[in-house]
Amino acid sequence: MADIFRNASLTPSKPEAVARYIQRRWPDSGATAENITLVASYRFDDPAGEVGTEVHIAHDAGGRTLQIPLTYRGAPQPGMEGTGLDGGAGAELLTLEHSELGTRWIYDGLTDRVFVSALVEAISSGSGGARYIDADTGEEFTSGRAEVRGTGTSSAVTIPESLPAPMPAETSATLHLGEATLEFNSVLDTDFPAADSGSSTDSAASTPGLLLGTWAGQDAEVLLASIAD
Numbered sequence: 001m002a003d004i005f006r007n008a009s010l011t012p013s014k015p016e017a018v019a020r021y022i023q024r025r026w027p028d029s030g031a032t033a034e035n036i037t038l039v040a041s042y043r044f045d046d047p048a049g050e051v052g053t054e055v056h057i058a059h060d061a062g063g064r065t066l067q068i069p070l071t072y073r074g075a076p077q078p079g080m081e082g083t084g085l086d087g088g089a090g091a092e093l094l095t096l097e098h099s100e101l102g103t104r105w106i107y108d109g110l111t112d113r114v115f116v117s118a119l120v121e122a123i124s125s126g127s128g129g130a131r132y133i134d135a136d137t138g139e140e141f142t143s144g145r146a147e148v149r150g151t152g153t154s155s156a157v158t159i160p161e162s163l164p165a166p167m168p169a170e171t172s173a174t175l176h177l178g179e180a181t182l183e184f185n186s187v188l189d190t191d192f193p194a195a196d197s198g199s200s201t202d203s204a205a206s207t208p209g210l211l212l213g214t215w216a217g218q219d220a221e222v223l224l225a226s227i228a229d
Contacts, residue, residue, distance in 0.1 A: 033061055123227050182227055
């Protein structure tokens with residue numbers, strides 16, 4: 001369950017934070033807060049209730065559908081310096097002033113053990129994302145929320161205390177977690193699984209080790225992330 005202050009003011013804004021990530025992930029993208037569109041998002045619960053996790057689904061100026069994983073912390077996180085997807089400029093993207101929560105330190109989610117653990121748990125257990133709760137009214141809302149679900153795994157995945165640096169490619173990033181490999185799709189194939197020769201929606205839905213998602217305007221499930229032994 002994610003308590004969200006829907007009327008809070010953020011400086012810089014969420015689009016600016018997402019654009020910053022895109023600029024660092026793809027330096028030639030030319031991304032700005034004005035030329036990207038935030039389409040939906042999903043979150044996972046932090047069992048300790050300390051870290052906010054949010055994955056933004058966004059369209060960029062080139063027409064790509066991107067996944068942007070962020071974590072929000074109430075204090076700087078030691079030990080996460082120099083592990084960002086841009087090859088060493090650091091995992092911290094920026095600090096943000098939240099009108100209700102104060103200063104928040106924003107990190108690349110793939111370098112944050114809380115996010116990676118929650119993502120792996122969702123895939124492995126076959127669970128979904130967090131419910132969105134309006135922090136002012138206590139009511140659940142679904143607008144802007146992507147619906148995600150894991151397809152389960154047959155074996156447990158151990159998350160090391162010290163995460164390896166994510167290994168970025170043009171359309172995905174991988175993390176080696178012991179004997180398992182987590183692949184996070186940074187650029188989404190919204191035609192999945194039709195673009196995958198020989199696959200079908202039913203067979204993809206029953207394939208273990210996947211995180212699948214839909215959102216407003218995207219009725220067919222999209223492959224968001226996967227775990228392979």
